[in-house]
Amino acid sequence: MRKFVVLGHRAITSADFKLDDLCGSTGRLDILLRCVNSAFFLSHAIRKDVEIALMLLGEPNPPKTVRIDGSEVKYLNPDERSTAALIRNALLQKGEGERKCSPGIYVSERNYREVLSNISKESKIYYLKEDGEDIRDAEFGPDCTFVLGDDQDLTPEEEEILMDYEPKKVSLGPISYHADHCITLVNNELDRRGPGSG
Ligand SMILES: C[S@@+](CC[C@H](N)C(=O)[O-])C[C@H]1O[C@@H](n2cnc3c(N)ncnc32)[C@H](O)[C@@H]1O
Known part of the structure; x- marks a missing residue:
């Protein structure tokens, strides 16, 4: 299973936004939406073996965490x-714990540590960062989770929390890419390695 955790540092945490102004009034939710595209869409299919957790922190x-599971979505x-x-609908759901909002889409108030804690039980965590080990040289097992920022890098506090889960820092090269492009590059690298790698 391949997973992505994207930190939306200013992403809006209410359903009070207009679909016509996703760049302006949502704390850059548009970046997370593009990450969803990169995570799931193949030319004529949806990746069933991918999951993404969007951390809405604005x-x-x-916090609000929207989790999308490709096997159900x-x-x-x-x-x-x-x-x-779909995300606006998720943000309207009241309740406790993780709630199913529509097929394959779940919302919760899990914070970043809780999200990492859950994931780390069954998946090796990788921190996407320009100065990490070249992804082409890194080893991947069948269960991999990649953590990345939106248009902002992880804060020192977020990095410190992440370190508790002993992530491997991997780089896609020295140039800073958009978050959604990073996801595309990771998907491509792991696809090329074939089954058994993420
Ligand atoms: C748009 S970047 C964030 C800001 C960017 N670092 C800058 O200097 O403007 C979004 C996230 O993608 C990941 N990222 C970007 N380029 C990368 C690269 N070359 N290798 C690994 N991760 C990268 C990092 O996690 C980063 O926080």
Whole structure:
């Protein structure tokens, strides 16, 4: 299973936003929406063996974690607007614990440590960072989780928490790429290695 955790440092945590203004009024939720595209979409299919946790850390109700499971997800389309509508629906769901909002889409108030803690029980954690080990030289088992920032790098506090889970730092090269492009590059690298690698 291949997983991605994306930290949306300012991403809005209420459903009070307009689908027509995703760049301006959502704390850059648009970046996370593009990450969803990169994580799941193949030319004519959705990746079933991928999961993404979007950590929405902006105002007014942080944290909110939206988890999308490729093995179950339905109604996911490549346009950002319709994915934004699915996430807006998730943000409307009240309750406790992790709630299913639509097929394959779950919302919770799990914080970053809780998300990492859950994932680390069954998956090796990798920290995507420009100065890490070249991904081409890194080894990957069948269960890999990649943690990355949105348009901002992880804060020192977020890095410190991540270190508790003994991540391996891997690089896609010295140039800084957009978060969604990083996901595409990771998917490509692991796809080329074949089954058994992420
Ligand atoms: C758009 S970047 C964040 C800001 C960027 N580091 C900068 O200097 O503007 C988003 C995230 O993608 C990941 N990332 C970007 N380029 C990378 C690379 N070459 N190798 C590994 N991870 C990278 C990092 O996790 C980063 O926090």
